Each structure stands twice: as structure tokens, then as C-alpha cells.
Amino acid sequence: MIRTMNSLSSSMFPFLFLFLFSFSWLASADRHEDFLQCLHSQNLNSLSKVVYTPINSSYSYVLQFSLRNGRFNTSATPKPLVIVTPLNVAHIQAAITFSQKHGLQIRVRGGGHDYEGLSYVAVIPFVVIDLINMRTVTVDVANKTAWVQGGATLGEVYYRIAEKSRTLAFPAGVCPTVGVGGHISGGGTGMIMRKYGLAVDHIIDAQLIDVKGRILDRASMGEDLFWAIRGGGGNTFGVVVAWKLELVPIPASVTVFNVTRILMKEDATKLIHQWQYAIEKFDEDLFSRIFIWRSANSTQDGKPMIQAAFTSLFLGGVDRLVSYMQQSFPELGLVKEDCIEMRWIESTVYFAQFPRNTSLEVLLNRNPRPTIFFKGKTDFVKEPIPKTALEGIWERLEQVEAESAELQFTAYGGKMNEIAESSTPFPHRAGTLYQIHYGISWDEEGIEAYAKYISWMRRLYSYMAPYVSKNPRQAYVNYRDLDLGVNNLGNTSYRQASIWGTKYFKNNFDRLVRVKTAVDPTNFFRNEQSIPPLSSWLLNIATSDLADENFLQCLLNHSQPSYPISSAIYTPNNDSYSSVLQSYIRNLRFNMSTTPKPLLILTALHASHVQAAIICARERNFQMKIRSGGHDYEGVSYVSDVPFFVLDMFNLRSIDVDVASETAWVETGATLGEVYYRISEKSKTHGFPAGVCPTVGVGGHFGGGGYGNMMRKYGLTVDNIIDAKMVDVNGRLLDRESMGEDLFWAITGGGGSSFGVVLAYKINIVRVPEVVTVFRVRRTVEQNATDIVEQWQQVAYNLEDDPFH
Ligand SMILES: Cc1cc2nc3c(=O)[nH]c(=O)nc-3n(C[C@H](O)[C@H](O)[C@H](O)COP(=O)(O)OP(=O)(O)OC[C@H]3O[C@@H](n4cnc5c(N)ncnc54)[C@H](O)[C@@H]3O)c2cc1C
Incomplete structure (x- = not known):
């Protein structure tokens, strides 16, 4: 099945193998017994009647009964190890406990209409909690409310309301077999939305079983979680056992x-x-x-x-x-x-495309089509x-x-x-x-x-x-579309999930992440597009002053007191934090409110600061991003998916030109413009072959090769580097001799940030005529640009060394 193959990148196979291996016992008949054992231990014998494993003759029937998309009904579709069709909340609690004990994933199924089959398919071992037996609808006409259990369908809800009243209705979807469990969890648009809004706009209470197995109502879950379950998508915050609906008035005809x-x-x-x-x-x-x-x-x-x-x-x-x-x-x-x-109730049958005069009882029919x-x-x-x-x-x-x-x-x-x-x-x-x-x-x-x-x-x-809508291109979570992106099998970063999360929820995505982090930090309730929590590690570091203080203390301990490191540290509490961060962001794609920000920026003033940064980052397993000019095309010098800090080199930018030996030492926080300027200050007949944009930083540019207007004469930047000073992973200060030729070779073109922090490069400055000639000529298509470009391809390669085109 393509979906399965897409979701499993090759890098995940070892993980999956281990996972499957550790659950190999589950592939035997023992799993049925084990589950029953778990229930016995909780005095839940009644549940044995509603547990299905592949050894049950009814297993396939139960699985397929609420399966609405043939894409997920093939022999290659992964099947649940256990299906539970609970009769009461205790059964749901038992299924949650069992799944947690055995590290299984849970998929809750209401009506089974999920567009991507997420309520009954998962690529790792999983249990389906199918709410088909929990579908009571209790209508209170006097108070214009109804309690509906999570396994009820829209047809059942509409039918039961109409049984009691001709002038009450509920604003939800069109298809009668859609389940309230998933439908209301995602919003719920329907035929009276222009009058009353969505289903979620009329939910006034709910019963939810959370990750700890507790039964919560609106008062006990709090307004944040109550807000999140009304539209934040199913299978993310817990199992919704029931919704309390506020019914709306409808004309008798x-x-x-x-x-x-x-x-x-x-x-x-x-x-x-x-x-x-x-x-x-x-x-x-x-x-x-x-x-x-x-x-x-x-x-x-x-x-x-x-x-x-x-x-x-x-x-x-x-x-x-x-x-x-x-x-x-x-x-x-x-x-x-x-x-x-x-009557309104007849209209629900009409729009479900049943022939005129079909009995209203058809709304109660959830038989598979x-x-x-x-x-x-x-x-x-x-x-x-x-x-x-x-x-x-x-x-x-x-x-x-x-x-x-x-x-x-x-x-x-x-x-x-x-x-x-x-x-x-x-x-x-x-x-x-x-x-x-x-x-x-x-x-x-x-x-x-x-x-x-x-x-x-x-x-x-x-x-x-x-x-259509842009930035983001919006989408409706109830019409789920995995093309928009999926969670990883392991942790998913906020940034990755926000790609599809902001399409479904726009700015509400942030609040959903916060609620998820608070109520299910270990991400037990999950699927391919559930809201991921911020990782607990990130959370700890981000919120614990103590952790930050430890890190700061470590930096102090490892840096030279004569260069006070404290004046080079910026945390989000500093007024200048944002301006320091943004001063070297060169790509707006990575300057958005959703872009992950560093927990700290260290603008190193001395080599010992760089050494301290490396030692302390290693000790605390804290990711370090090294930035010089900030021109990285993908922002990798100042953005990361995991908690990180930025080591900013911009204070280390001295350039020492020695015309006599035709060399210069250039610190990596300098820009190309500064290098060119400092050379020309000392000599009219020297230059350096590097890139064109003056604000590009030496650190990244030299580390990745560097080509520019003099490359045809002198080759690349790295072809003119003769020595370097760097701090390696152990905090040692190395030069070309002490690092050895292999490492020296690697840091001159192997890409920044891979081998350590380069503090400075020693370069050969090259001879240039006192006066050079430049031109920039424009030609339009009407002025024969096509032919000229064609010709250029033939001749440019063979021109003399001096001209650069
Ligand atoms: C034919 C058809 C017509 C549709 N018409 C409309 C429409 O008119 N308007 C509209 O807005 N949408 C419509 N939808 C989309 C529908 O609202 C969603 O697919 C909805 O999620 C289906 O809910 P379900 O319970 O039937 O699906 P399920 O597949 O059972 O569940 C969908 C998701 O919710 C989770 N979930 C289910 N129950 C619970 C629960 N009790 N607690 C926690 N999580 C739960 C599941 O795990 C899954 O992630 C339609 C879909 C189909 C296939």
C-alpha cells in the first residue's frame, strides 16, 4: 500500500523492526489470552465478549463493518492486533491501560469515515477502540440539549432529536453514517451552518477519558482542553465518550x-x-x-x-x-x-440521497455499504x-x-x-x-x-x-489529507507539524500544541496527523530556569575571566535578543513566528568562549548552531528542530593582512566585504578570489568552497587557504599542523559546522592589476538574447583566464 510505504522512510526500518520484534508475542494467539488476563485482573470479565483478535471468527466482520474507504481494505493494509468494542467507560479505561502496558498505539473509531483510514489503520502494532456499542442519544427537549455517546452516528442523532421534537435540530454533517466521535472532533460542517455555524459551535459539555484513564467533564478538564477537543482533530487528546449538544430551533417546515x-x-x-x-x-x-x-x-x-x-x-x-x-x-x-x-428531519434523508418517501428509520441504518x-x-x-x-x-x-x-x-x-x-x-x-x-x-x-x-x-x-487561500493554503481537518504532511514514527518537531497544522488550524495550531503538551506530554494518543507535544526535553530546558542557569554556570567556568562571557550572552529575556538574532537572518522563510528560536545566543568575544560553548553543549547534550554571516540557504546556522543555542561569530571578525608575505589571517565572523576592504587598505595590487555578495560570512563561505569573479584566474576560495585555527569537539585549539592534513582538507570545502568551529583561516592574497575593467550589458529577447546566450555557451569556457562572465 503506497500510504504505508510513504510513511516509512528507510531510516525508520530499524526502529520498526525492533518494535515488531519486541511485540512478536502479540502475533500469536497468546495476545487474546493476555488481553483477557488484563481484564480479569481488573474484574472486567464482561469485556471478554467485546474483544476481537484475529483468531475470532468475527474479527474481520467487526473490522470491516465501519470501514468506509476501500483504499484501506486491502490484504496489505496493516490490521489491528486487538479490536475492543467497549460497552462502558471501564472497558475503554482497560483498553488504554493494556495498550500503555504493552506500548501499543490506540486508534479510536466512531463512524469510521476518516478519509485516510486513521481510525483503523496504523503502521505500528495497534489496538482499535471501536465505539460502535456506545451510541446512546438522550434528548432533553425542555432544556434543548442532548447527550450523545461517541459511537453514535449523525443519522442516529438527527433521528432521536426528531423523535422528540419537530422544531429542534442540530447543525452537523450530511452523511448519516458519519460518526459524532470523529466529526465533532474535527469541526462539523453541514446544511444549516450558514444559520448556526458548525457542530463544535454547539457543544456545551463533554466526557473525555484522558491519558491517565480519568473521566473528565468540561469543568474538570478545564477550558483549554475543552476548547481543543472541539475541532482539534480526533485521537489526539483522549477518547471522547460523549458530547453534550445544544440543540437549535428549526422551522416545522x-x-x-x-x-x-x-x-x-x-x-x-x-x-x-x-x-x-x-x-x-x-x-x-x-x-x-x-x-x-x-x-x-x-x-x-x-x-x-x-x-x-x-x-x-x-x-x-x-x-x-x-x-x-x-x-x-x-x-x-x-x-x-x-x-x-x-420537515427538517426529512431533509436529512433527502440530502443523503435516499429516494423520496424513504422511511426515516434509514437514518438508524449503519450497515456497511x-x-x-x-x-x-x-x-x-x-x-x-x-x-x-x-x-x-x-x-x-x-x-x-x-x-x-x-x-x-x-x-x-x-x-x-x-x-x-x-x-x-x-x-x-x-x-x-x-x-x-x-x-x-x-x-x-x-x-x-x-x-x-x-x-x-x-x-x-x-x-x-x-x-485559493494562501499563506497558509487552508484545509479542513475532517477531510483529512496526508499529502499535507505526516508525523514521524518517533518524535515530530513543532516545525514539521506546523506545515500541515497551520493549514488545518491557522494560528490555533500553537494553542493546540500547548494543550497537547500539557495533557498528553508523552504523546500516547496519536496518529499520522495528531497534534504533537513539544518534546519533554525542549519543554524542560525552555521552562526551567535552573537548566539555563546550569548552562550559564558551565560557560562561566570554562571561559577566561579576563573576557567576561556574561556580556556575550542573550536569552529571550534580554531586550536585545531579537535584534541580535535577526541581525544575521538573511532569509525571511526562517524569520516567522513559527520558526523555532534559540534558547540562548552566545556572541563569542574570545576563543575561550567558543571552547566553553562546545564543552558545555556536549555536557548537556545541547545542540549548537554556528553562525557567521547568516546566509545559509536553509537557515541551518540559526534554526533547529531540537532545543539549541546559537554561537554567533560576528564579534570575531579581525583581519590581519601581511602584504610582504602575501597572506592574511581572517577571523570567521568577518564578511567578504570586510576582507576585500582590508586587503585594499594595504595594497592596490592584491585581492582575494571569493564570492560576490559583500555581506556573506567568511565562516560559511570558506567552509563550503567559495567561488567568485576571479575563480577563472585563481580557482576557489579554498584553493587559496593555507592554514586555519579551529576548536574541535573536545574543546582543543588546533592549527593545520596539529589537526593534520585530513581534517584540514575537510574544513576547506566540506561544509560548515561539521568538524568543529573554525576561528580563523590563513589565506594567500592574490595579485591583481591596479585597474581592472568591468561591464554589465543587458539584452532582451528582441535584441537577440537567445542567440547570444547560445553563443556564450560555446565561447565562455575557452576565454582567457582573466575575463569572468
Ligand atoms: C461520506 C462522507 C461524508 C461526509 N460528510 C461530511 C459533512 O457533511 N461535513 C463534515 O464536516 N464532514 C463530513 N465528512 C467528514 C467527516 O466529518 C470526518 O471524516 C469525521 O472525522 C468522521 O468521523 P467518524 O467518527 O465517522 O470517523 P472515524 O474514522 O471513526 O474517526 C475520525 C477520526 O476521529 C477519531 N475519533 C473518532 N471517534 C473518536 C472519539 N470518540 N474520541 C476521540 N477521537 C475519535 C479517529 O481516531 C480518527 O482520527 C464526511 C465523510 C465522509 C466519508
Whole structure:
């Protein structure tokens, strides 16, 4: 299975092997017994009836019952060692204890609709807690609330509400078999979101079992955790046993329509383009969605036509709706005959695409449907997409792989605009015009089909980039998409997770990380896209004054008192910390609020400071980043995924030129500009062959080779280095002789930061004419630039040594 192979980089195989090896006992029938043993010891014999291991004849049936995506139902899909279908909280607590004891991962399953199968697939040994037996829904009409257990489906919730009231509803998703466990954990958009917002906007209490097995409610878990579980994604903070819903008023009769148009491409462009402007003005009582796919039967010039189904739920009567639509979106041509008035509960059956007059009991049916292979993605649109871009979509829908592809455009606005982005982890609120859902399904088995369809979807997604939200390109966590990035099998850094985390949660990601760190610091509840905690090590160092003080003390102990090191240290408490850090950041990609920052910056004033830094960093297993000019393309001289400090060399920048011997000692904190300047101060006929940008630092540039305008005459920078002073990993001060030729060779081109800290290089300065000649000539394509470049390739290599082009 591709997903599995992608998730396992080769470097993880040893880890996985060890892991599997240590659990080899679990691959035998003993695991069943062992689990039961664990339950006996907790007086939970009743649970033995709801434990399934591969030796049970019902194991496959139970596993597949709530499995909704055929991509994760192949023989190669990893299977759980144990499935538990608890009847009560004690069973869940036992499953957590068992999994912790044996180092197994837990996957909680509600309705099993996770787009990437994360509730029943993991690449390391795991247990599924399937909440299918815990799905009671208790509706309190008087208080307009309901308690629903985590294993209930949306259909069950809607049905039970309607059993008790015609005028109460709950704003959540469309598909009745979606489970409240996962759905509400990720947000929950649906047909009345423009009136009431999301499911999470109407959760007023919850019951959660945390990593310690405690049962918490809103009061005992606190507002931070309560905030996080309402949209921060499932399987991250604990097992949600039940949600308390605040029910919303609904008219006794609502109106629906589903108008399908088969359109020439130009007409599809026009109509959908107009829809984008119409929805901005839509009343919040009106929900609007378009399903777009290519027609199976109708063609235009031999190519498929576009089919668009305009679907709406209106919280009012048919007459008001029709007159309203004729004013706000006349282009659709909606007439009374297109519309049906019905009860809200009937509309849930209607939108689930059951035939008219299907019994409401269908909402209680969670029987498995035949599974298809499926992949989905989402985007958020902030401004109407231009017509040319829509035409590009139609072209892609014509491609052969797009036979079963479908796009859904769902209007946002209304109440969604009024709820603050930070009120729940779901951040896609004001400013979102509509959401795009891309879906593709297929029924051919095998990796080739998988690659073909998924690649089509990725191409479309990439095509859409200019027309949708940016920085970050937002996505909806409930339409999970592992293409956005995944956690490592071991620790995942904040920086890595923030790549997908900020797409799902924008700035709320930071708060989610803080909550996760506080409630589950060992990251027990996890999956490929759960929120990672800050590593406990980072946390300890970042928060413990004592740890910092120890480090500072170590620096003091190892540096020369005549050069007080304390004046060279900057911690985040210092006013100058940010300006010191930023003064040598040359790439804004690494100057963002999410960029990890050093716990300390040491601007060394003397070689003994560098020695102290190395010794103390080693002692404390603290990563050191060495910065001279800060021009590293990937910011590696001042950013790290693990706790680190920066040894900044900018105070060590003296340059000592000796014209008589045609040499110079150059400290590595100097810049190329300073080197050139100091040489020219002493001689008009000497220079040095190095890079062009004057602010590039000697440390990194010389350490990596160094080429510039005189390379054709004198070779690279490193070809002109004759000695060096460095501090090695043991804090020893070495020169060329004492380090030996091997190490000297390595530090002249092998890349910075790999072999120690170079304090200074001794260089041969080279002879240059007193006057040189330069030119810079520009040519446009009209002025024959193409031919000139072509010619240049032929002649440049053979020019004399002196000209540099
Ligand atoms: C056909 C279809 C239609 C959909 N329609 C909509 C829609 O209209 N609106 C919308 O917003 N979304 C919709 N979704 C997306 C859906 O909301 C998410 O896939 C949701 O996460 C599914 O919840 P689940 O319980 O069915 O899935 P599961 O696969 O069981 O769970 C999803 C995630 O939540 C975790 N989880 C489940 N239960 C719990 C629990 N009790 N405690 C802690 N973690 C838990 C799981 O481990 C997993 O990580 C749809 C999905 C499908 C496949």
C-alpha cells in the first residue's frame, strides 16, 4: 500500500523492526489470552465478549463493518492486533491501560469515515477502540440539549432529536453514517451552518477519558482542553465518550431543492461564475452547494459536457425561497416546481440521497455499504475564481481519470462570518467565500489505479493553488489529507507539524500544541496527523530556569575571566535578543513566528568562549548552531528542530593582512566585504578570489568552497587557504599542523559546522592589476538574447583566464 510505504522512510526500518520484534508475542494467539488476563485482573470479565483478535471468527466482520474507504481494505493494509468494542467507560479505561502496558498505539473509531483510514489503520502494532456499542442519544427537549455517546452516528442523532421534537435540530454533517466521535472532533460542517455555524459551535459539555484513564467533564478538564477537543482533530487528546449538544430551533417546515443542469462549458463557466457573486448576498437561512462533475452521456464537440447540481436547504417556505432566488440568483432559473417543502428531519434523508418517501428509520441504518476507493482534498476560496480558471477545471474534468471525480463548492458566510477564528480550533471563518471539496473514487484494485487517480487529483490541486487561500493554503481537518504532511514514527518537531497544522488550524495550531503538551506530554494518543507535544526535553530546558542557569554556570567556568562571557550572552529575556538574532537572518522563510528560536545566543568575544560553548553543549547534550554571516540557504546556522543555542561569530571578525608575505589571517565572523576592504587598505595590487555578495560570512563561505569573479584566474576560495585555527569537539585549539592534513582538507570545502568551529583561516592574497575593467550589458529577447546566450555557451569556457562572465 503506497500510504504505508510513504510513511516509512528507510531510516525508520530499524526502529520498526525492533518494535515488531519486541511485540512478536502479540502475533500469536497468546495476545487474546493476555488481553483477557488484563481484564480479569481488573474484574472486567464482561469485556471478554467485546474483544476481537484475529483468531475470532468475527474479527474481520467487526473490522470491516465501519470501514468506509476501500483504499484501506486491502490484504496489505496493516490490521489491528486487538479490536475492543467497549460497552462502558471501564472497558475503554482497560483498553488504554493494556495498550500503555504493552506500548501499543490506540486508534479510536466512531463512524469510521476518516478519509485516510486513521481510525483503523496504523503502521505500528495497534489496538482499535471501536465505539460502535456506545451510541446512546438522550434528548432533553425542555432544556434543548442532548447527550450523545461517541459511537453514535449523525443519522442516529438527527433521528432521536426528531423523535422528540419537530422544531429542534442540530447543525452537523450530511452523511448519516458519519460518526459524532470523529466529526465533532474535527469541526462539523453541514446544511444549516450558514444559520448556526458548525457542530463544535454547539457543544456545551463533554466526557473525555484522558491519558491517565480519568473521566473528565468540561469543568474538570478545564477550558483549554475543552476548547481543543472541539475541532482539534480526533485521537489526539483522549477518547471522547460523549458530547453534550445544544440543540437549535428549526422551522416545522423547510424547503429543499436539487436542480441539475447539463451545461455547455461556456454556460457552466458563466453560471458558476455568477454563483460566486450571488452567495455573498445570500440570506443566512439559505444553504447553497454545487456538485460539479462531467456528464456521462452528453457531449459537446465530442467532449463531455459539465453537469452541475445546485442543492439548497432553506429555513422557510417555498414562496419566499423562489422569490428570493429570483432576486439574488436569477440565472439559475429556479421555479416552484423544483422545490419541496418538508420537515427538517426529512431533509436529512433527502440530502443523503435516499429516494423520496424513504422511511426515516434509514437514518438508524449503519450497515456497511460496498466500499469504494476514495481520495479527497479541500480548499478555501476567498475571492471569486476567474472564468479562465473555471475553464481550466473543466479541461481537467475531461481527462480520462476524471470519470468519477466530483467537486463540491459550499457557500460559507452568514453565521460563519460572525464566529471568531479562535473561538474553536476550526479557523476557516470570516473572509471565506466558499469551500471546495475535491473527491475522486474508483473501483479498480491495485497500485496502478491508485497512482493514476491520486495523481490526477494532485495535479488538479496544484492547478488550483493561485485561486485559493494562501499563506497558509487552508484545509479542513475532517477531510483529512496526508499529502499535507505526516508525523514521524518517533518524535515530530513543532516545525514539521506546523506545515500541515497551520493549514488545518491557522494560528490555533500553537494553542493546540500547548494543550497537547500539557495533557498528553508523552504523546500516547496519536496518529499520522495528531497534534504533537513539544518534546519533554525542549519543554524542560525552555521552562526551567535552573537548566539555563546550569548552562550559564558551565560557560562561566570554562571561559577566561579576563573576557567576561556574561556580556556575550542573550536569552529571550534580554531586550536585545531579537535584534541580535535577526541581525544575521538573511532569509525571511526562517524569520516567522513559527520558526523555532534559540534558547540562548552566545556572541563569542574570545576563543575561550567558543571552547566553553562546545564543552558545555556536549555536557548537556545541547545542540549548537554556528553562525557567521547568516546566509545559509536553509537557515541551518540559526534554526533547529531540537532545543539549541546559537554561537554567533560576528564579534570575531579581525583581519590581519601581511602584504610582504602575501597572506592574511581572517577571523570567521568577518564578511567578504570586510576582507576585500582590508586587503585594499594595504595594497592596490592584491585581492582575494571569493564570492560576490559583500555581506556573506567568511565562516560559511570558506567552509563550503567559495567561488567568485576571479575563480577563472585563481580557482576557489579554498584553493587559496593555507592554514586555519579551529576548536574541535573536545574543546582543543588546533592549527593545520596539529589537526593534520585530513581534517584540514575537510574544513576547506566540506561544509560548515561539521568538524568543529573554525576561528580563523590563513589565506594567500592574490595579485591583481591596479585597474581592472568591468561591464554589465543587458539584452532582451528582441535584441537577440537567445542567440547570444547560445553563443556564450560555446565561447565562455575557452576565454582567457582573466575575463569572468
Ligand atoms: C461520506 C462522507 C461524508 C461526509 N460528510 C461530511 C459533512 O457533511 N461535513 C463534515 O464536516 N464532514 C463530513 N465528512 C467528514 C467527516 O466529518 C470526518 O471524516 C469525521 O472525522 C468522521 O468521523 P467518524 O467518527 O465517522 O470517523 P472515524 O474514522 O471513526 O474517526 C475520525 C477520526 O476521529 C477519531 N475519533 C473518532 N471517534 C473518536 C472519539 N470518540 N474520541 C476521540 N477521537 C475519535 C479517529 O481516531 C480518527 O482520527 C464526511 C465523510 C465522509 C466519508
